[in-house]
Amino acid sequence: MASFKEHIDFNNLPRHIAVIMDGNGRWAKKKGAMRIFGHRNAVQAVRDVTECCGELGVKYLTLYAFSTENWNRPKEEVDGLMELLVNTLKQEIGTLTENQVKLMTIGDTSHLPADCQRNLQWAINETRNNSGLTLNLALSYSGRWEIMKAVKQLVADAKAGKIEEKDINEQVFENYLQTSGIPDPELLIRTSGELRISNFLLWQIAYTELFITPTLWPDFRKEHLYEAIWSYQQRERRFGKTSEQLNPVSR
Numbered sequence: 001m002a003s004f005k006e007h008i009d010f011n012n013l014p015r016h017i018a019v020i021m022d023g024n025g026r027w028a029k030k031k032g033a034m035r036i037f038g039h040r041n042a043v044q045a046v047r048d049v050t051e052c053c054g055e056l057g058v059k060y061l062t063l064y065a066f067s068t069e070n071w072n073r074p075k076e077e078v079d080g081l082m083e084l085l086v087n088t089l090k091q092e093i094g095t096l097t098e099n100q101v102k103l104m105t106i107g108d109t110s111h112l113p114a115d116c117q118r119n120l121q122w123a124i125n126e127t128r129n130n131s132g133l134t135l136n137l138a139l140s141y142s143g144r145w146e147i148m149k150a151v152k153q154l155v156a157d158a159k160a161g162k163i164e165e166k167d168i169n170e171q172v173f174e175n176y177l178q179t180s181g182i183p184d185p186e187l188l189i190r191t192s193g194e195l196r197i198s199n200f201l202l203w204q205i206a207y208t209e210l211f212i213t214p215t216l217w218p219d220f221r222k223e224h225l226y227e228a229i230w231s232y233q234q235r236e237r238r239f240g241k242t243s244e245q246l247n248p249v250s251r
């Protein structure tokens, strides 16, 4: 196969792709370098995937950049990641705007260092009118944190008489999540071969198709994304039904 791109059905693209960008540390280790070297080299993969989603016409790309649990890493690494985030935002803002990319975040960004928060706010504001891909960065994010926060707000609204129990349903609950207004990802990619979810988008991935590749994140390029989309398009999404229900034989 020359390129998976030639085999993609452009009428059946995921609207939302989510990525657990994993394996930066192992990538660096293989090269005998410090972990931060892996994180720095991850930026090119982010560029490639963002540009590719924009070109294909994917509407939302959610990247797991820093989990709640990642705060437990050595301070040196956390500081390095935060610095990298600020530098990358400053460096990429022009390209984001050129490509009509709109930036947003999910997660407890109030925990990020002040200059990170400032730069994020600035970049979000600069790109707010862009009409192409929405690039959603999950920062200081975890699925359980998000669900807990939603539950608390829902209880507060119920106590304040803004909502009644009989009106609470899945759609209403989704409005309380960080991803409110964004469709669930049809496709979730995890790099570096780990077979776990690591507290990412727990509610939203109920019926998401998973694509797990051994490729380490700093090596991930457009061709890998084409492969993931192609793989997604080979699946039969049954949502609990039978295959026969989805493909009735004409008699």
Ligand code: IPE
Binding pocket: 021, 022, 023, 024, 025, 026, 027, 065, 066, 067, 070, 081, 192
């Ligand atoms: C993913 O790569 C990046 C972040 C979690 C911030 P890792 O840093 O987890 O790399 P590995 O898993 O140790 O190889």
Ligand code: IPE
Binding pocket: 020, 021, 022, 023, 064, 065, 066, 067, 069, 070, 194, 196, 198
């Ligand atoms: C998940 O990767 C978080 C991000 C990619 C930001 P980790 O490397 O932190 O996941 P675990 O701890 O190995 O499950």
Ligand code: MG
Binding pocket: 022, 023, 024
């Ligand atoms: Mg990891």
